[in-house]
Amino acid sequence: MAKKITGPQLIIANRLDDGRAVFLTIAGDWSPEVANAAVAHCEDELQHLLAVAQASEIANHVVSVTAVAADLSGETPSPAHIKFAMQARGPSVRTDLGYQVSPNWEQ
Amino acid sequence: MYAYDTYDHAMVNARVAEFRDQVERRVKGELTEDEFKPLRLMNGLYLQLHAYMLRVAIPYGTLSANQMRTLAHIARKYDKGYSHFTTRQNVQFNWPKLSETPDILQELADVEMHAIQTSGNCIRNVTTDQFAGATADEVADPRPYAELIRQWSTFHPEFSFLPRKFKIAITGAKQDRAAVKWHDIGLVVKENAAGDIGFEVLAGGGMGRTPLIAKPMRDFLPVEDLLSYLEAMLRVYNEQGRRDNKYKARIKILVDAMGIEEYTRQVEAEWEKIRHIPIDVPAAEVARIKSFFAPPPLAVLADEVPDVDDLAQKNFIFKSWLANNTGSHKVPGYVNVTISLKPHGGIPGDASDEQMDLVADLADSYSQSEIRVSHEQNLILPHVARRDLPALWSKLDAAGLGSPNAGLLTDIIACPGLDYCALANTRSIPIAQSITERFDDLKRLMDIGPLKIKISGCINSCGHHHAGHIGILGVDRKGTENYQLLLGGSGAEDASKAEILGPGLDEHGIVDAIEKVVAVYLGEREDGEEFLSAYRRLGADIFKEAVYGTH
Ligand code: SF4
DSSP states (O other): OOOOSSSSSEEEETTTTTTOOOETTTTSSSSSSSBBBBOOOOOHHHHHHHHHHHHHTTTTEEEEEEEEEESSSSOOOOEESHHHHHHHHSSSSSSTGGGGOOOOOOO | OOOHHHHHHHHHHHHHHHHHHHHHHHHHHHSOOOHHHHHHHHTTTEOOOSSSSEEOGGGGGEEEEEHHHHHHHHHHSSSSSSEEEEETTTTESSSSOOOGGGHHHHHHHTTOOOOTTTTSSSBBOEEETHHHHHHSSSSSSSSHHHHHHHHHTOOOOOGGSSSSBEEEEOBBBOOOSGGGGGGGGEEEEEEOOOOOOEEEEOOOBBBBTTTTTEEEEEEEEEGGGGGHHHHHHHHHHHHSOOOSOGGGOOOHHHHHHHHHHHHHHHHHHHHHHTTTTTHHHHHHHHHHHHHTTTOOOOOOOOOOOOHHHOOOOOOOOHHHHHHEEHHHHOOOTTEEEEEOOTTTSOOEEEHHHHHHHHHHHHHHHHSSSEEEEEEOOOOOOEEEEEHHHHHHHHHHHTTTOOOOTTTTTOEEEOGGGGOOOTSSSOHHHHHHHHHHTTTHHHHHHHHHHHHEEEEEESSOOOOOOOOSSEEEEEEEETTTTEEEEEEEEETTTTTOOOOOSSSSHHHHHHHHHHHHHHHHHEEEEEEOOOHHHHHHOOOOOHHHHHHOOOO
C-alpha cells in the first residue's frame, strides 16, 4: 500500500558490495553525498523515486532501500532523523578513517 | 589451547567454500537479498549503517599470538586498520567488503577461527572468565568445559533455529567476572565434598528490554552429566519458548512465566528420558580436551621483585597500573595482566593493527603466546612473570596500551552504538570519550576506586547497562539522542539490576550527571566503601536529588 507522504523525503540505501550508505539522485543513480539526493515533495514524486530505487535493488546494485524524512532547512537536504543523518555523515568517531576523509571514499 | 582436529578443519573449510559460492551467486544476482541475508548472517556478516560488519568468534575469549597476528593482518588488508573487541569476547571488523569476506574467512580458518554462530537464533560463543586458568581464586579452569559445550553446540541440528539467540557463560572462580547470572544459562564450576568437579546451574538470566537475573536450578551437576543436562534444558526451551513475539522469545521470559521450579521439573523429566543415550562424552575425551588446557610450564619464581617495587615507588602511573591491571596468578611469581583498551578519549574495545601485532609479540615474549579477551573489552596476558612487568609496561605504554585504569571509572564498556550499529538509538562511544575526558586525573580516579560504567546505544543492551554500577541507555527522543541514567547494577556474583534514576538527559547532561553522582558518592562514602556498596546503603534518592534537584 502506498505510504502517505507527510513531508519531503529522500531515498537511502546501502551499496551491495561495500554497504556504503548512498542516496538516490535526480539522475536515477546513487551518490554517497547527501547533497546530491533527489527530494520527493509529493506522493507522485516519492512513488517515482521508489520505483527507480527498487529497480536498482532488483538489479542488485543496492540493498535496504528506504524512504526517509528530509530536513531542508540547511543549504543541502539531509535526513531529518539522527539515524539516517549518521548514515549521511559517517561515524562521528575515527573521522581520520571514515567518510570525512573523502566523501566518495572507496575501500 | 584447543587445537582443531582433521574433522574441525574439514568442517570449517567446507563452510568457507560454501559461503564463497553463496557470495558469488549473490553478486551475480542469482540470489536475492532475502535469500542471501540468512546465509550471510549464519557466517557472522551483518549489514550496518555504513558498511558490512563481520563478527568473528573468539572461543571463550582465548586467542593465541598467531591468531591475534591474523586479526591484525585482516584489519590491515581488508579493513581500515583497526578492529573492535566486544562484550561477548568476540571481535568485529567494521568495514569488510562483501566480495572479500570469503577470503577473510579463509584466512581465519587457516588459524582455526571462524564466524559461525555469531549471529542467528542458535547457541552463541560460550563466554568465560578472562583469567581462566590464570587466577588464584579458581576452583578449576572452566575452558575445557566451555570447549566441550562449543563442540556440542556447533551445528547442533536440533538447536540451530531456537526461538531466539542463546548465550551460555561459565566461570570457575569465586569472583564472577563472566556475568554468569546475566546469561540464558550460567554455570559455576564447583568442587563437592568428595573432591569431584561439577557445576552450579542457573537459568533464565538476560538483559534487553526485560532484564532478569538467572535463577539457580541445581547446586551440583556432575561433569559427566553436563551435556545431556544442557540438552534437556535447551529442549524444554526450544519446545516451549515463545516464537510469536521476538521480545518474549528468550528463555528468561519462559522461566519467569512458568517459574524456575516448574522449568526445573520439566528439564529433569526430559533429562531422565535422554540421559542414558550417548550425548555426554566419555571420560577419556574429557581428559583429551583438558590436556589442551594444561597449565603452562611456569617455573615458580619469587613474588618479591625489588625492581618492580622500586619503579612503583618512583612512578605513580606504574604503581597504579600494578594495582589495577595485574591480578594474582595460580603460580607464585606470576600475575595476569589486563591491557586496557580504554585510553583517555579512546574508543572502548578498539585496537589498531599495530597494537594487535604488538600484543601478539608481547604474548610470545612474556605470556606463553596466550592472549585473552575480556567481556569488559580489554585484552589479557594471562601468564606474566612479575619480574617482567617493568619491561612489559613500558612497551605497552609506548604503544598507547598502558592505561592504568582497569576496573576504574574510565574502564567503560560501550557498545558501537549509532556510530556503526543499524539498531541503535544513540551513539555510545562519544559519551564514553566525554566521560574519560572529564575524569582525566589519575589521582582522582584512584581515589574514586572501582566503578563500572556501562553504555548501550539501545535497549538490546550489548553495552550491559543493566549491570553497570552506573548504566547509560540511549533512547530515541523524537529522532534525537537522549540518555537514561541507571544506578546500582552489578554483573558480578552479587548480580543486581540497575534502576533508572529519572528522566533522560542530552549528551552533555548525561556527562554532568555522572559528575554529580560521583560527587555524592565521594561526599557520603564510609571508610573503604566502594561505589556500589555506598549506593546500596544510601538508596537512589540522594543521587536523584543531586542530578535532578527535585527539591
Ligand atoms: S546495544 Fe543496541 S546500539 Fe548497542 S550494539 Fe547492541 S544493538 Fe547496537
